[in-house]
Amino acid sequence: MNQRLPVRGPQGDLLRLVATGKAESRAELARLSGLAASSISLRVEELIDAGLLAEEGSGTSRGGRRPRRLRLSPAAGVLAVADLGAHHVRLGLLDLSGSPLVIQERPCEIADGPRATLDRVADAFDALLAEHVPAGVPLRGVGTGVPGPVDPATLRVVTPSRMPGWNDFPVADHLATRYDLPVLVENDANLMAVGEARHWPGSENLMVVKAGTGIGCGVVVNGRLHRGRGAAGDISHVRVRSDSSILCACGHPDCLEAYASGAALAGALAEAGIEVTRPADIVTLVNDAVPEATSLVRNAGRRIGEVLTVLVNFFNPDVVAVGGSLSAAEPLITSIRAAVWERCLPLATRDLEIAPARAGRDAALLGAGTLLLEAVTRP
Numbered sequence: 001m002n003q004r005l006p007v008r009g010p011q012g013d014l015l016r017l018v019a020t021g022k023a024e025s026r027a028e029l030a031r032l033s034g035l036a037a038s039s040i041s042l043r044v045e046e047l048i049d050a051g052l053l054a055e056e057g058s059g060t061s062r063g064g065r066r067p068r069r070l071r072l073s074p075a076a077g078v079l080a081v082a083d084l085g086a087h088h089v090r091l092g093l094l095d096l097s098g099s100p101l102v103i104q105e106r107p108c109e110i111a112d113g114p115r116a117t118l119d120r121v122a123d124a125f126d127a128l129l130a131e132h133v134p135a136g137v138p139l140r141g142v143g144t145g146v147p148g149p150v151d152p153a154t155l156r157v158v159t160p161s162r163m164p165g166w167n168d169f170p171v172a173d174h175l176a177t178r179y180d181l182p183v184l185v186e187n188d189a190n191l192m193a194v195g196e197a198r199h200w201p202g203s204e205n206l207m208v209v210k211a212g213t214g215i216g217c218g219v220v221v222n223g224r225l226h227r228g229r230g231a232a233g234d235i236s237h238v239r240v241r242s243d244s245s246i247l248c249a250c251g252h253p254d255c256l257e258a259y260a261s262g263a264a265l266a267g268a269l270a271e272a273g274i275e276v277t278r279p280a281d282i283v284t285l286v287n288d289a290v291p292e293a294t295s296l297v298r299n300a301g302r303r304i305g306e307v308l309t310v311l312v313n314f315f316n317p318d319v320v321a322v323g324g325s326l327s328a329a330e331p332l333i334t335s336i337r338a339a340v341w342e343r344c345l346p347l348a349t350r351d352l353e354i355a356p357a358r359a360g361r362d363a364a365l366l367g368a369g370t371l372l373l374e375a376v377t378r379p
């Protein structure tokens with residue numbers, strides 16, 4: 001049963017249609033794939049024999065014989081996914097349909113460098129697999145999100161902020177020395193955007209802002225992640241208007257990140273004598289009505305909103321979803337909305353939703369599952 005194949009090619013396409021819930025019968029597979037019924041039957045039998053699909057007797061009937069219902073076999077395999085933050089990692093195991101089997105959060109300092117960090121993640125994967133996955137159920141793929149730009153051609157991290165030692169590190173190659181499997185490496189905001197898009201049915205064009213220690217944005221166009229050359233959606237180093245001048249970690253003055261990221265707000269609070277260690281601490285201060293924190297978060301939201309104004313006019317998304325640990329501070333979204341409503345074209349904002357992200361804290365892991373299923377089932 002512990003087979004790597006056949007999950008690619010035509011079988012992979014059929015498996016993915018069932019795993020993503022788009023098809024649950026042979027007839028639906030035939031309609032969606034365009035393959036002949038005889039060909040579908042042959043391949044479905046192969047997938048059942050390989051322990052990847054199971055077929056049950058019931059299904060939605062439109063009169064006549066009840067169709068048999070296809071579903072993913074529990075033995076079809078699991079995906080191991082992680083989302084690296086500055087000071088922690090969320091990681092877990094998903095089934096091939098993207099449903100979490102187990103998810104954990106562990107402390108993890110990304111500043112320890114790529115080897116130590118990735119080996120810690122892989123050790124955690126191995127421990128979860130040993131504890132939660134029965135023998136004979138194969139691991140099918142491994143994926144991680146990183147809080148920096150990723151070159152989609154080489155799967156290396158390129159000139160990240162606050163990730164010392166990671167520049168040009170071959171993240172995928174390093175993981176592949178441990179797992180001889182498809183490996184996914186993706187910017188964390190991109191993963192979040194993919195996971196979030198699943199929660200906005202009917203919306204094809206989304207911008208998903210991640211406001212945490214840094215600021216990121218993932219872009220979904222016509223239902224698919226838009227990577228561009230790898231840095232699409234990266235709004236962190238857009239220059240903002242300011243009377244003062246702050247040098248950003250990238251060496252340029254007055255980047256959005258230097259004013260509106262969790263790291264920047266923590267720095268400003270420290271100057272006011274208020275020590276915080278994580279963006280969540282800033283949210284707590286806002287909820288406790290500490291005026292310095294509320295004022296800084298409102299200001300950050302306005303600056304993010306001003307940058308988004310340009311992008312909303314240009315891209316005309318259906319949804320701007322705001323996630324990340326700082327998004328739990330209510331004034332952030334209120335100020336983003338105010339800036340966008342004030343300056344954007346009415347046609348761009350008439351049906352635009354600017355809302356808190358819906359997918360919750362595991363959005364990036366769910367997005368990793370979606371992209372990894374594609375990597376596992378496509379040649």
Ligand SMILES: [Zn+2]
Nearest residue numbers: 237248250255
């Ligand atoms: Zn910068």
